[in-house]
Amino acid sequence: MKIIKILALVLAAGLAGLISYANVRHLSLAEKLKRVNLASFNLKGEISTTEMLQLEKKMSAIPGITACSLNKEGNVAFIIFYPEQLNEDMLTNMLSSEGKLNVSPRELSTSGGCPIHQLGSSFHEFLTVLDIRN
Amino acid sequence: MKTGQRRNHFVWLLIAALAFNMGCNEDDEQTMDPTLYTRLGGIEAISAVTDKFLTNVASDGAINARFEAAVANPSRLQVLRNNLIDQICAGSGGPCQYKGKSMVEAHTGMNITTAEFTALVGDLVAALDFYDVPEKEKNDLLAVLGPMQSDIVGK
Numbered sequence: 460m461k462i463i464k465i466l467a468l469v470l471a472a473g474l475a476g477l478i479s480y481a482n483v484r485h486l487s488l489a490e491k492l493k494r495v496n497l498a499s500f501n502l503k504g505e506i507s508t509t510e511m512l513q514l515e516k517k518m519s520a521i522p523g524i525t526a527c528s529l530n531k532e533g534n535v536a537f538i539i540f541y542p543e544q545l546n547e548d549m550l551t552n553m554l555s556s557e558g559k560l561n562v563s564p565r566e567l568s569t570s571g572g573c574p575i576h577q578l579g580s581s582f583h584e585f586l587t588v589l590d591i592r593n
Numbered sequence: 594m595k596t597g598q599r600r601n602h603f604v605w606l607l608i609a610a611l612a613f614n615m616g617c618n619e620d621d622e623q624t625m626d627p628t629l630y631t632r633l634g635g636i637e638a639i640s641a642v643t644d645k646f647l648t649n650v651a652s653d654g655a656i657n658a659r660f661e662a663a664v665a666n667p668s669r670l671q672v673l674r675n676n677l678i679d680q681i682c683a684g685s686g687g688p689c690q691y692k693g694k695s696m697v698e699a700h701t702g703m704n705i706t707t708a709e710f711t712a713l714v715g716d717l718v719a720a721l722d723f724y725d726v727p728e729k730e731k732n733d734l735l736a737v738l739g740p741m742q743s744d745i746v747g748k
Contacts, residue, residue: 488636488689489678494671495644497651497664515723519645526644530652537648537664567665568658584668 481589495525496542498550499535503561506533514558521553535565629733630687633726636678639687642720643677649716656712659703684737696744703748710746714738 506514511529518527518536523544529536538550547564554562633639647670650660663669675692682689693699714735721731 485690487675487679487692488682488687489640489675492636492640492675492678494667495674496667497647497670499651499665519723525641526648528645528648528652530654535652537651539644539648542667568661569665570662580666580668580672583672587671 477586478589481586482591484586484590486590486592493541493543495539497537497539498547499537499565499567500551500554501563501565502529502534502536502554502558503563504559506558506560508533510558514554517557518553524550524553536562628686629730629737630682630685632730633685633734636682636687636689638724639681639685640674640678642724642726643674643681645720645723646677646717647674649719650713653712653716656709656716659705659709681734681738685734696741697748700745701748705746705748707742707746710742 506529511533514536515527515529518524518538524538524540526539527536536554538554540550551562551564554560630639633642647660647664651657651664660673663673672693679689679691680693683691717738718731718735721734726734
């Protein structure tokens with residue numbers, strides 16, 4: 460029983476320490492910006508290079524979308540957006556209506572790649588959740 | 594006698610005021626030469642260019658395999674985006690502090706080729722062009738980021 464109490468106290472102290480750290484750590488300007496998500500879509504239909512650029516401009520101008528790019532072939536689109544304002548279904552509809560294309564969500568690879576590791580970013584995410592300034 | 598003292602005080606006040614005014618003019622001249630950060634449009638403009646750069650990279654067949662998994666995961670995307678914005682902001686003289694790893698540390702073991710680095714720079718230039726960033730600011734920014742090549746390629 461005593462061990463459980465000590466363990467609980469240690470855990471509580473650890474959590475209190477983490478919460479304190481999350482709330483007093485220095486936030487960079489970028490960390491104070493709103494969170495974004497990225498979504499990818501398969502596009503089916505004829506589209507010229509000029510139309511691709513026009514579609515990117517139209518999509519980027521929609522409130523809640525911060526960036527939109529199509530690949531060279533014009534058959535895949537990537538969109539960065541504010542998840543509090545938009546979701547993938549809304550983006551699918553917007554892409555379909557703006558580009559007159561057949562649009563479907565695309566799955567992205569989930570492992571490997573650039574040196575932003577899952578463990579570090581998950582800890583960062585956890586600190587962000589504990590940070591009441593956000 | 595009192596009138597003479599008053600005149601002296603007036604002269605000293607005048608000299609002090611002129612000196613203060615000259616000091617202000619020097620400050621004004623300094624503020625007339627804004628940093629690259631200010632010329633780029635501050636943090637909002639840098640974050641817009643960074644987001645466009647990230648979607649360009651994700652759609653670039655030459656290098657997207659390096660980035661796809663990172664941008665697909667919201668927490669990894671967030672860290673990558675924050676690091677890029679802070680790095681551009683700090684490098685251009687803005688009030689940011691880059692908190693990520695050094696370029697050598699981050700890219701060691703990845704065996705990034707010159708062609709991949711060139712493709713990445715091309716995606717950044719395309720993002721700057723998308724937002725009509727003037728040639729001078731574009732070149733100044735590339736001059737800040739260019740020297741990183743030796744810390745990234747072939748590590």
